[in-house]
Amino acid sequence: MKTGLYVHFPFCISKCIYCDFNSGVAPEQLRQEYLAALETSIRRRLCPLADRQIATIFFGGGTPTLYPAADLVGVLDTVRECAGVLEDAEITCEANPETVDADKLRAMRAGGFTRLSLGVQSLDDAELRLLGRAHTADRAREAVSAAREAFDNISVDLIYGIPGQTPDTWAATLGEIIDLRPDHVSAYGLMIEEETPLYEMVEAGEVVPLDDEAHIGFYEQAGEMLRGAGFSHYEISNYAHEGRQCRHNLIYWRNQEYLGCGAGAASYLDGERSSNIADARTYINAVNGEWPVIAEAEHLDGRARAGESIMLALRTAEGADLRAISADCGVDIEAGHAELLAWLVEEGIATYEEGVLRLTPERGWLLHSEVARRFLV
The missing domain is CATH 3.20.20.70 (Aldolase class I)
Structure with a gap:
């Protein structure tokens, strides 16, 4: 992998x-x-x-x-x-x-x-x-x-x-x-x-x-x-x-897996998002003492993972493939957000073609946080 x-x-x-x-x-x-x-x-x-x-x-x-x-x-x-x-x-x-x-x-x-x-x-x-x-x-x-x-x-x-x-x-x-x-x-x-x-x-x-x-x-x-x-x-x-x-x-942005090493670094592996001890001295002491360096960890369920995937993908020109995300996370995004999708297209905030939602650079990207929040609820 x-x-x-x-x-x-x-x-x-x-x-x-x-x-x-x-x-x-x-x-x-x-x-x-x-x-x-x-x-x-x-x-x-x-x-x-x-x-x-x-x-x-x-x-x-x-x-x-x-x-x-x-x-x-x-x-x-x-x-x-x-x-x-x-x-x-x-x-x-x-x-x-x-x-x-x-x-x-x-x-x-x-x-x-x-x-x-x-x-x-x-x-x-x-x-x-x-x-x-x-x-x-x-x-x-x-x-x-x-x-x-x-x-x-x-x-x-x-x-x-x-x-x-x-x-x-x-x-x-x-x-x-x-x-x-x-x-x-x-x-x-x-x-x-x-x-x-x-x-x-x-x-x-x-x-x-x-x-x-x-x-x-x-x-x-x-x-x-x-x-x-x-x-x-x-x-x-x-x-x-x-x-x-x-x-x-x-x-x-594709919500793929990565390992973070060092003070405060974040990781996303096997569906778990985690972050390391942030303070450098405390981090050093943990490593030298062979104690855990991970300070926080959270396992994302299907709906949370889908929301994060959409939020991240909408930052890019590639956009968010809602059908692929739905299949991967076990949720039906299109059915749950049909009215929102239609409104985004009508207002010129996004395009939606063959299951891929893309925010427009002229307007949509300026509203990214507000749009992404609708999918995180």
Whole structure:
């Protein structure tokens, strides 16, 4: 059975003001202890799954490239020792511009990584400063250029809806990124999450967030420019050249199986969704003490699994094959949602052909959360 593998590195040079991910700043000693525990955990979790074929591997964070290339390659070698990694596996590493240079990227490519995902976010220095990013626009340009030389497959992450951002600054960032020739672009709307410094700044009136209309305008602007440059809009926030869709993320959106290793990493195996201990020190202690690292687990019944499958699939241009999902989960989705399906088509929110429901990029994807909620009830 083909399976994805996610490996989490929870450390960063600094914590961005908008970030609510499981990440943070840590001393070198803790980072090295975590690396050792991570490799031990990979052996324990992955070796019993030796009958599975690993089709994708994704090193995410945090900032995996806070570690030297040799450490990252060492973790990848541990994975290969424990499991059958397909010859054509997509092996991605996330990176931030301030943590890579040409030599490091070449060493990572030589060590087996096949794809690099760079967290650029913006090529406007004022926007980067507001977000609390550790790199400058020039450093980001250098990193993308170096990645382009080292890797055949690179992706760039961007953020829109940054307070103070304008259509002109967003167009300038998009235009420069297109000229740097990435194979894949992820463009995310800025979310102001509770318990982040950005949320506190907004609550205190220090920062004025952009309204929904501005976000929609930036979303449409990204679509127009990237599609015009030959990218396919294959998921709400993701664009790719032919054959360069992120295969690992497609595993998530198709609700297929994956194993997560590392602090806070999630897994979905044999119908069970689980997540690991999130705190890095507690995770290390659990691994070293040979205690369970899984903090939460839930077995999904047919109806819950169907709802999740639809929610995830509707994020993609592929859409949700309701008949296939019904057969797999033992529920009749079409019969239970006939009125909803007819209304979605009538309103131009979705198309529905031969059992496949697809949200329209122009309107439906903007309403994804509201539509998906109808199927989760």
